[in-house]
Amino acid sequence: MSQPLLRGVDRAAFAASLTAKLRAGGVAVGLTATEDLTRALAASLPTSPSRLYWVARVTLVRRQSELAAFDAVFAAVFDDAVIAIGRANRTPQRPPDASPGDALMPVPRANQDEADGAGLPWVTLPSVVALPDDPSATDADQAVPLRVVSELEALSRLPFEQLSEAQTQLLGRWLEQQLAGWPTRRTRRRRPGPGGREVALRPTIARSRRTGWDPVELVRVRPVRKPRRVVVLCDVSQSMQPQVTPYVHLMRALVLGVGGEAFAFATSLTRLTTVLRHRSAVVAVEQATAQVSDRYGGTRIAASVQALLASHHAEAVRGGVVVIGSDGWDSEPPQDLARAMARLRRRAYRVVWINPRAAAPGFEPLVGTMAAALPYCDDLLAADTFDSLAAVVAELGSLSSRA
């Protein structure tokens, strides 16, 4: 029978310390998970590093995307470093005046920030209103929505290349407002409402309590409608550089407004859904830009579409609207894209391609890859100005009425 690995070690301190390291390494470990690990160690101490790994992984990690970060931190702690669980560390070091019965717990060093009057970080609420001298407060955060309409009119025909940063953010806010009429689909869920064809027994009986159990008022139910899923892919290669920021704003509007999935691609596919949910548009776009390591390089549209279909996010494509924002310039053979688009088309409800170059007079999709992709697209729309982007949003909004 092998000896337990952490015999004599303070389990709570161990769990808290490992949790802190994991958090620093990018794994979101909650307090409940730390408690779970402590309880698991109390229930049975692991007898091997491998068993310790599994106990820690099952209790501390809650999603597959965090497994790689967990493995890296675990390896750094237990493999790459010499772990200090020797005899000297098992026995708590007592100060000279401590009695033998004293239980000592490690206390984290005081935060240096507290000295400058910032307060305890975990109990201090953030400022509700930005202070006038707050360098992080931008004009965009304080902007009054009423200004939007007239400003938009002035900007409606300006190409994206000529937009300032503030104008681009204005576009983002406006786009978020435009998605009110997003197409919906019927779900299997039903909810009481006027005009429903079926009688709901449960609420009808509940309401009949008032009328001596005679069901005088029939409660009817009707199907609930949900926003149709949307997946938007944005080309962030060199040739799309001027359009990238407005398109990222479009993606953010779709992510926030209708719960869409957003991806950027150049030579590889990067999921941006999570970072685009940030409440500040400026921060969201900054984080999204930072996350796409291969931006402004070459383009591999077919490989990116295939990567999407091979990932578990492919399920979001099924029955959804897929929006691809790209000029169609690709470094891969057109037949690869045709094959990928055919697979995409079979799964999606609609495939809409938005192309900044489609607005040019006399535009024809003569680029090989664009021509290969077109047979699998329901729409090819121009998107190079506010006006054209508005038309795109209106077109997407009208999909349900045409279906």
Next chain:
Amino acid sequence: MTQPWTSADDVRRELDAVDYLVDDGMATALHLALTLEQPLLLEGEPGVGKTAAAKALARALGADLIRLQCYEGLTASEALYEWNYQRQLLAIRLAESRHETLSDADLFTEEFLQERPILQAIRAKGPVAPVLLIDEIDRADDEFEALLFEFLGEASVTIPEIGTFVAQRRPVVVLTSNRSRELHDALRRRCLYHWIDFPEPTRAADILRRAVPAATEPLIGSATEFVGRVRGLDLDKPPGMAETIDWVSALAALGAAELVPQDVVRSLSALAKTPDDRASIIAAVEGATLGQPGSTG
């Protein structure tokens, strides 16, 4: 404590006895779920044995398996409990005929309560706590997850008209998800979590030996190796363990003692689930020798 298993090795041994082979990770996850009496969320590609894990656990524990298959539109009345309206109405008519008056307290009692899987698991009275399988939770609406929070956190269900039912013995709860959508953090927080990978070739071969006794050793070896290569192809649906078992069963039923391209093509419907995947695998078969020099499909 609902079972005598004291370590992950015990779990592995007991599940082995019911022909479900698990690796260290899965054994630890199941052991912790039983010991800490916490729900276990299993995720992984389709066909890696998530549902089978719950079934095997129930068999090994000698417990009842209660299954809640989730789907879009699943409601509380289908998952937790429902009132038996017909019986309530009959009771009202009966009371009227006797010139009696019924109150709410008479009509909303356990007598008129219809148990659905979750309440059934909470009120189970057998000698062993049941195993509740909440299958494919990602298919249910995200609002449905909120219904489960009380049950997952405290093993209880509150019925406004009666009160709160708390499980005397916590049921063993296994949730599975194929990640067709992100689950809420609040649900994940209440569960232990285990991601199931495709099994290693050696363990896959062990599983096949158990699942398809009719298959020969060379067939199992080459089929395992072939499926490993197929997973590396660009497929819509990479074959999981379930598809592999179906496929090797099909090959065994066709009388194949070894893997030859002709048999691969004949039995491909068990392995490939879309026309594209079928074409990709056939192309791979034609480009490979499959250990049969000179033979192509």
